[in-house]
Amino acid sequence: MRKAVFLLIPLATLALSACDWGIKLDDKARNVRTAWNGDVGSCKDQGKVSVSVTSRVGPVDRSDLKVRDELEVLARNEAAKLGADTVKPLGEPRDGSQDWGAYTCGSRVVGPQGNNAPPPPSQTTTPQAGFETVPLKN
Template sequence: MKLLIPALLILPLAACSWGIKLDSAGKNVRVAWNDDVSGCRDMGKITVSVLDKVGPVDRSAIKINDELEVMARNEAAGLQADTIRPLGEARNGEQSWAAYACGEAPRPARSSLAEPKPGDVETFPVKEN
């Protein structure tokens, strides 16, 4: 019985983000952190939310922001959008995003010194400050 009570208290904390996964359509949606959506067609507004607290415990802001981005990307795919842009900072576990259809997203320029090889991986910043 003594082990059951702590397990029941920890279970809700562990289960917070199990269901929030980037689906196959959401993988095709990029995030325009630099606000560059010129030449894109406005497809609508998306508002997503997650729990920011579990009881008296505040959840990690990084985890909340990651989950909000994943949810927005998944929702944007349903609007036939391929790009989203945050309309402000997340507050109380909620954030609004604008959805756009931009066509093929431009790729960052590569250095002439580092030509890609088969199997190379590109990384992109999560958010620029």
């Protein structure tokens, strides 16, 4: 019985660490911005992107922040395939899935800094769970 427990711990650790393997930002997606302030009113709608990742490994929930980061990366990758240059979350993640709007805004500035940086704290919206997502660095 003790041997089984000692074997399960390394296997569980390996399984949890393997969750982010393969989720990388594509080269074309590096130019896709995230509209953290939701301002896409003057952009052209390119459609909706639905993405999902594993949010739970066995009985263990993965980090909410890690799941949100991976969902954003996947949304930016999919938006780039549609020819969009901006994504906006259409709702909160649910069980590792999230819908995003894909938009073409051209050279229009979508955030306060004109890049993927989140808005200043006065404009930041904190999700119900008390977490805040921030874009990945290039």
